[in-house]
Amino acid sequence: xxxxxxxxxxxxxxxxxxxxxxxxxxxxxxxxxxxxxxxxxxxxxxxxxxxxxxxxxxxxxxxxxxxxxxxxxxxxxxxxxxxxxxxxxxxxxxxxxxxxxxxxxxxxxxxxxxxxxxxxxxxxxxxxxxxxxxxxxxxxxxxxxxxxxxxxxxxxxxxxxxxxxxxxxxxxxxxxxxxxxxxxxxxxxxxxxxxxxxxxxxxxxxxxxxxxxxxxxxxxxxxxxxxxxxxxxxxxxxxxxxxxxxxxxxxxxxxxxxxxxxxxxxxxxxxxxxxxxxxxxxxxxxxxxxxxxxxxxxxxxxxxxxxxxxxxxxxxxxxxxxxxxxxxxxxxxxxxxxxxxxxxxxxxxxxxxxxxxxxxxxxxxxxxxxxxxxxxxxxxxxxxxxxxxxxxxxxxxxxxxxxxxxxxxxxxxxxxxxxxxxxxxxxxxxxxxxxxxxxxxxxxxxxxxxxxxxxxxxxxxxxxxxxxxxxxxxxxxxxxxxxxxxxxxxxxxxxxxxxxxxxxxxxxxxxxxxxxxxxxxxxxxxxxxxxxxxxxxxxxxxxxxxx
Amino acid sequence: xxxxxxxxxxxxxxxxxxxxxxxxxxxxxxxxxxxxxxxxxxxxxxxxxxxxxxxxxxxxxxxxxxxxxxxxxxxxxxxxxxxxxxxxxxxxxxxxxxxxxxxxxxxxxxxxxxxxxxxxxxxxxxxxxxxxxxxxxxxxxxxxxxxxxxxxxxxxxxxxxxxxxxxxxxxxxxxxxxxxxxxxxxxxxxxxxxxxxxxx
Numbered sequence: 001x002x003x004x005x006x007x008x009x010x011x012x013x014x015x016x017x018x019x020x021x022x023x024x025x026x027x028x029x030x031x032x033x034x035x036x037x038x039x040x041x042x043x044x045x046x047x048x049x050x051x052x053x054x055x056x057x058x059x060x061x062x063x064x065x066x067x068x069x070x071x072x073x074x075x076x077x078x079x080x081x082x083x084x085x086x087x088x089x090x091x092x093x094x095x096x097x098x099x100x101x102x103x104x105x106x107x108x109x110x111x112x113x114x115x116x117x118x119x120x121x122x123x124x125x126x127x128x129x130x131x132x133x134x135x136x137x138x139x140x141x142x143x144x145x146x147x148x149x150x151x152x153x154x155x156x157x158x159x160x161x162x163x164x165x166x167x168x169x170x171x172x173x174x175x176x177x178x179x180x181x182x183x184x185x186x187x188x189x190x191x192x193x194x195x196x197x198x199x200x201x202x203x204x205x206x207x208x209x210x211x212x213x214x215x216x217x218x219x220x221x222x223x224x225x226x227x228x229x230x231x232x233x234x235x236x237x238x239x240x241x242x243x244x245x246x247x248x249x250x251x252x253x254x255x256x257x258x259x260x261x262x263x264x265x266x267x268x269x270x271x272x273x274x275x276x277x278x279x280x281x282x283x284x285x286x287x288x289x290x291x292x293x294x295x296x297x298x299x300x301x302x303x304x305x306x307x308x309x310x311x312x313x314x315x316x317x318x319x320x321x322x323x324x325x326x327x328x329x330x331x332x333x334x335x336x337x338x339x340x341x342x343x344x345x346x347x348x349x350x351x352x353x354x355x356x357x358x359x360x361x362x363x364x365x366x367x368x369x370x371x372x373x374x375x376x377x378x379x380x381x382x383x384x385x386x387x388x389x390x391x392x393x394x395x396x397x398x399x400x401x402x403x404x405x406x407x408x409x410x411x412x413x414x415x416x417x418x419x420x421x422x423x424x425x426x427x428x429x430x431x432x433x434x435x436x437x438x439x440x441x442x443x444x445x446x447x448x449x450x451x452x453x454x455x456x457x458x459x460x461x462x463x464x465x466x467x468x469x470x471x472x473x474x475x476x477x478x479x480x481x482x483x484x485x486x487x488x489x490x491x492x493x494x495x496x497x498x499x500x501x502x503x504x505x506x507x508x509x510x511x512x513x514x515x516x517x518x519x520x521x522x523x524x525x526x527x528x529x530x531x532x533x534x535x536x537x538x539x540x541x542x543x544x545x546x547x
Numbered sequence: 548x549x550x551x552x553x554x555x556x557x558x559x560x561x562x563x564x565x566x567x568x569x570x571x572x573x574x575x576x577x578x579x580x581x582x583x584x585x586x587x588x589x590x591x592x593x594x595x596x597x598x599x600x601x602x603x604x605x606x607x608x609x610x611x612x613x614x615x616x617x618x619x620x621x622x623x624x625x626x627x628x629x630x631x632x633x634x635x636x637x638x639x640x641x642x643x644x645x646x647x648x649x650x651x652x653x654x655x656x657x658x659x660x661x662x663x664x665x666x667x668x669x670x671x672x673x674x675x676x677x678x679x680x681x682x683x684x685x686x687x688x689x690x691x692x693x694x695x696x697x698x699x700x701x702x703x704x705x706x707x708x709x710x711x712x713x714x715x716x717x718x719x720x721x722x723x724x725x726x727x728x729x730x731x732x733x734x735x736x737x738x739x740x741x742x743x744x745x746x747x
Contacts, residue, residue, distance in 0.1 A: 227578025
């Protein structure tokens with residue numbers, strides 16, 4: 001694990017600052033297993049998410065290698081299905097979500113001037129559940145009946161035809177849910193109760209705002225997922241018929257319940273990304289964020305709308321016309337607040353004194369490529385057209401555009417943005433930029449051809465395909481291999497920054513950075529803001545915007 | 548552990564945590580509550596095509612000149628080794644007219660078996676106007692080894708069927724009922740289908 005870096009430079013940049021608050025627990029177990037410090041737990045979350053990112057990424061490489069050519073070359077179809085299912089479960093619940101919780105742990109207390117999270121012991125518990133949950137989930141791959149292979153959506157009746165290992169999947173999902181719910185409770189309690197005096201809600205940085213809303217979404221929908229998988233569990237092992245048509249149940253009902261969770265879930269993964277990008281663009285455009293209040297309300301609107309559009313994932317189940325029309329228009333309505341956000345990011349850059357350091361490159365890449373994903377989402381919202389696109393590679397292209405150059409690019413932007421703050425060292429700008437350009441180009445080679453494959457009718461979750469899809473699949477796989485390999489550069493940049501970099505970062509780090517985390521030293525003292533900071537226009541970005 | 552903050556905690560953490568935990572528990576319950584809610588919603592609106600009305604005895608039939616085309620569809624779940632087909636593909640009926648349709652089921656296996664037919668009507672809103680007075684789907688059906696049986700449905704379409712519906716598809720899927728033991732099945736007489744009360 002690459003988490004011992006904070007020992008190395010205690011003596012450096014902040015020796016004079018808050019020295020008596022900087023006693024870290026000694027011994028590896030005390031420091032990492034029993035820690036209640038928000039910075040340590042944030043680091044644990046981020047390292048765990050990175051490990052899962054590469055685990056899920058390795059599975060994606062298996063998928064793209066099998067799809068490199070038509071025909072079955074490398075893996076059995078059933079194993080291929082396990083790979084697509086596990087890739088999704090691990091990336092969603094193991095990589096993206098824990099990474100955002102890691103950012104929340106590190107940044108929210110520092111951004112609102114709090115000494116730590118509200119419930120430090122529960123914070124420790126929420127993290128340490130996760131390695132066990134994913135050990136259980138991954139262990140199913142070694143069992144006789146294999147891992148889950150019915151897709152991450154676990155639709156019955158197919159998901160119920162798996163073997164005994166299905167119980168492990170269900171309990172792993174339960175544990176992930178418990179972890180997320182505890183993490184969310186912690187975030188909400190911290191934000192509502194522990195802001196420094198003078199930090200009113202409408203002075204909070206947007207990252208804090210987006211996480212507050214995300215946390216409410218998590219508390220509202222993770223228990224619904226837990227309920228849905230519990231019903232699958234009893235259907236599979238205890239003879240209930242929630243989703244069994246022969247026993248009076250209805251498999252379509254699972255899809256309703258799942259997507260009642262699933263649609264807010266996709267916003268859970270993207271709202272913190274909106275927050276991070278809203279922090280980074282003003283810094284490197286050297287202008288305050290355009291339309292701060294509008295951004296807050298747009299985020300809240302998106303969160304509200306996410307609860308009433310779920311059935312656009314299942315237009316093909318056979319819905320009355322009125323239902324299809326309602327879900328189509330409600331879904332399209334989401335484009336309005338999302339459009340407000342994109343407009344505000346572009347307006348923030350307009351006439352700014354822009355520089356293009358790595359975080360800014362990733363943030364701009366996010367704005368452009370996420371918008372492509374948003375537009376293909378609008379195409380999918382058109383019910384009549386969706387009947388053609390449904391369950392094709394067009395859908396795969398759509399949600400990978402919003403998740404990879406969307407959410408994951410925002411994670412990388414945030415990592416580069418705050419890495420100097422966390423470690424006290426500058427990362428290698430040259431290698432950061434190389435990482436960005438290879439990633440940005442290869443991610444398009446990887447996912448853009450999948451739009452064409454989908455429009456031409458290639459179904460998703462199938463290990464073999466008709467020969468007319470061969471060329472685009474080969475291009476896509478080549479892009480995938482480059483994208484996968486280029487993430488090793490990211491690891492190299494982080495390791496270099498943590499262990500090798502000699503270039504000390506100032507407290508402010510970036511010339512245009514505004515916000516409470518930047519008035520601390522880099523790295524910040526182990527316990528920061530034991531005395532609440534002064535909130536005024538010199539310390540926070542949105543002090544002048546309180547209405 | 549030993550890194551606890553010296554900062555005094557605001558006492559209100561407990562209150563907010565209690566409320567949020569309550570929300571999480573309530574949402575867990577809501578997930579399960581969706582099941583009965585969904586059933587009620589589908590019965591009332593016809594969503595899902597399961598809103599079929601069962602006729603009350605002595606119901607007056609109001610005949611109408613308007614006619615609709617009915618298509619008959621039959622499917623067998625892979626867990627049941629039966630042959631199952633509609634004896635007629637389509638029928639044209641007047642609204643309010645009592646009609647009958649026949650399905651044929653045959654047990655291809657060498658052992659007695661119980662099956663249950665689950666129905667569905669397309670378009671879904673038509674299910675609210677599709678009235679069955681008698682149907683093989685009301686009860687469990689038992690077929691002995693290699694037995695075949697004609698299964699009737701008696702139905703009529705209510706005259707207030709919305710004008711835009713010109714065609715209705717009535718679909719049945721036969722599922723195996725594994726709850727019956729082989730002895731119990733063998734004990735069933737040929738023309739004596741089990742009187743098991745259907746769940747819906």
